[in-house]
Amino acid sequence: MTKKRYEKPIILKQHSGMMNKFGSTQTFRPITKIDDVEIDSLTEKFGSPLFVFSEKQIREKYRKLNKIFKTRYPKVRFAWSYKTNYLSAICSIYHQEGSWAEVVSEFEYDKARDLGVKGENIIFNGPFKSESALEKAIREKALIHIDHFDELYSIMEITEKIDLTANVAIRVNMDTGIYPPWNRFGFNYENGEAMLALKRIIHDERLELKGLHTHIGTYIMSAEPYRQATLKLVDLAKEIYDNYNVRLEYIDLGGGFPSNNTLKGQYLEAEQLLPTYEDYADAITSALFELNLPSDELPVLTLETGRALIDDSGYLITSVFATKRLSTGKQALIMDAGVNYLFTSYWFNHKVVPTKEISGFTENTIVYGPLCMNIDVIRDDVVLPVMHKGDKLVVLYVGAYSVTQWMQFISLRPNVVLITEEGDVELIRAAETNENITEQERLPEKLSDFTLTD
């Protein structure tokens, strides 16, 4: 029997905690494996911190969501939202499953093309599309979702200049009863701006109107706004068919479905609070059937779901670098990963779980990152057992936005691995080195030499 580790005795004030109907204790089942791969073996080989993605879970989730929609509507298409996670390996999994690409910048557009996605299978969104990007998209027959009139005018100029037709749709914003309404993107439905834009498009012979798009917000916790949004798009679709005999190829409901993450300030955990995906699907598809069209004339339902597809399949493994008792007596952990890698911890209370069984009592703990900044907090209050240096935690549901919004700030970004369906572990993004950062820098000659004071 190995010698037990010494634990410093502490005195804690006994208190019953806040009244809550679920009782006072919260227990954690530790996560020792991801897809049958030991977490310890992962960090041994790839170091800590480490982002881990599960191919199996990604595919399962995609197929599940796909099936939910396909059993409710005859024509469904997903377009992978690059901004959510544009690691090549991740995008390719979705493309293998049949997903198109949804991009919001020239950089993302090029990335999708490099991965082998044809222009005609790219949806080009966003308020900031450069002229060069637009021209490329038009030439490659991408679907351009127009955000504002200036963009519309640019497209009209370009198509005239290069004498080609552009495949376009407009993004529509509307009041769906949620707060805040996202009225900064696209053309407004209620004030008639959207119809105005559609008329301009229909009357331009170089613009081919393919669809309508909306994206009502993010992390929408109710299905009803989707029904409202769909009904309004259906209204528009009917109107342009009735008045101009234009049949739309698709209606794009964007993204915005929540994942299992719990928002800050949310009382209940996400799993208990959120509607099911079936509810979202029912709301959207039943509204689409209001078009009253025979099934082969119905528009394709396009979804740009990002977060809901990938979030649950991403993990961040991080190690305790040091432990502290704060002056208040609260346990504090300094981890080797912080907000520099987990931008999302600004708005989510990420679920944090130990990687091994730790006996003894649990207590409220604050989990800090490694940065020399006061804001670097992963969780400011989470119930954990007593942790020691070298113990590891897994941060769950970090597949979305983490590896696109992370920063090279104070330290370099770590390895990202993918556990394949076959159980192999593949490095899909190597940890950064100093050269990665400095190779872009240029040092003026006169600054290349210095002598430091004694």
Place this chain on the structure above:
Amino acid sequence: MTKSDYLSNRLFMRLLNDISTVWRDGNLFLDSVLYSYAQIFFSNRKWFGLAALLISFIDVQVGALGFLGVLLSNSFALYLNFDKDKIRKGFYGFNGILLGAAIGFFFEITPLILGMAIVFIFLAFFISASMEHLMANVFNLPGLSLPFILTLYIFLIVVTNFNGVLYRDLLTASTGAISFLPDCVNLLLNSVALILLQSKAVAGFLILIIILVFSRVMFINSLIAFFFNFAVISILFKNPSYTLLILTSFNAILIAFALGGSMIILSKKTIPLLLMTIFFTIIFTLFFESILAEKLLPVLVLPFNFVALSTIYSLKFRKESTDLTLLYFSPGSPEENYYYHTTRTARFEGFKYMFPEFPFLGEWKITQAFDGKHTHKDEWKYAWDFEIADETGKFYSGDGAKPSDFYCFNTPVVAPLDGEVVKAIDSVHDNNIDEVNLEQNWGNTLIIDHGNGLFSSMSHLKRKSILPKVGDKVKKGQVVARCGNSGRSPKPHLHFQFQLTDKLGDKTYKFPFSQYILKTDSREELKVFDYPEENQSVKNIDVHKIIKNAFTFKLGDEFVFNCSLDGEKFTERWKVNVDILNTLYIENRNGDRLNIFISEKIFYASNYIGKQESALYFFYLSASKAPLGYSEKLFWEDVFPLGTVTKGFTRYISEFFLFYGEVIKSKGVYNWFSHENETISLRSKLKIFGTGIFSFYKRDGEGEIIISPDSGLQKITYRKNEKNFTAQVKGD
């Protein structure tokens, strides 16, 4: 060359040209004569008719009167405006030939006989025209040579009363025999010759040769019939008379012609059927001989007519006619009949003119099918239960304790076909899991009347989910309700059945789904008019716009191809046309023709007639069937009539074995392929292979049809062992 030489040359050329044109395009009267002769042998070949005509002149008197018979009958039919098509096919001519020939056979020609012959040929025509109608209406049978025999009897009875009628010598064993051949062979040749009322064995020999060229099956069958008959007669009679021998063999051979592949399609039961009916023929020959002897009438073809017609008539009353199928299309040679029938059965068996599809969206799994272990029994056995399963085969998420945990709960149910709602019950409460409502067994149920007596019923729907009201018209694919858990339903599922009334819980009716995709682990298989089975995962075909556009051939569409066949370049033009029976077909300038049709979501090239070297032909091979939906995992199979994929000696020889089954088989396997440049290919692999002693025979081919989003059909390529073909659509 002098001017007159030149002129006569031109005249001669023109004459040649005229003759060849008449021969190729068919002059109605010439055709009617030749086909009349061919009809006697159940053949549909002009050359056969010409050969028979020539052979009939071996006995000039018989030949001349026979020829007079056909000329008079057909002229008369034309004069009286009978159906031109029937006249052309020799329908009215062959009884005239037989009657004329028989008169020439029995009597010395005198002016009196000749005059009477002319009168009786007209009579024969009237009898056959009225008999045709009578037989068709009363028995749904052809008249065969009954008109001939009837008229002949009248002739014999009436004409013998007149003065100066001279009989010719009757047939004996030595008449016209070929001396160096054994008796038995001479008997065979004489029996065959008797079909054209010839008495010389050499006529029989020539007839056997043209039969061999025309049909191996008919040839073999004739020999079998002859030798079997010979054996039976030899066993039954110690010293059979020559008349008995020749009469029975002659009738046996005719039976072999008619029932051995011409009027009944060849199958493994053909030979037993022939043996049995030949035995009957012997019995009837004896019977008729003793009855007619009194009146001095010859038996001739009477036993054959009697046995053949009664056999065919009795076969009509079977419940299933999967073998010994009676001919149901316009006749060809026994081989052609067989190929047509087997290909049609393989390709279109179960084809219905209603196209129901699954009443749901997306992929579902069948949890109970026909003769199921739970409730699909007895009168309710032709029903399906559908559920949605996930990747792991589970039907629910979470713990499956409530209906909404089940994937299928609350998913849309759609109309399987256009129709009118005749029953809509939707007030039954949905059950908790594992509870059943036995009082309202069927739960919420929607019944739709699809017309033509077909109804569909969908049960266990979600409470208050039915959208249309009774009397509403619904379209196929329209959402009509939601899947639920009401009635005798321990867990959410969709019960579906076809039935013949609007009654709730009526007995089920076996009717297939017209087109769907069967999913296996790695592939998807196209199913047509089939019945999905328990544990299968299935879905409807989603129509792919580009494919549909490319394969929708419209009346008047034209295509021009630049073709290359093994380096030889030519241009081919297609035109889409429609014929009198509303069959859509593509025709090229050379007269090759491909019949096509689209049954909602599937394109069929149903029949090809023409040369095996045209773009149309290679298109037929490469796209004999194509679903209008795309999936890279999807594959499907098809077969071809042997005549369209083989030619030459091997097939000819293989047809000697056809009564045993096809020794050369064909199979095509197809799939879609999507290219980088947005075009889509229909790829095919064809195998034509021999079995048994023909296993040396092997012809493989690979076809590809490329279609593009803008212009549809673009390119056809086909690679065979020795040949390479490409056809590229010419840009305007």
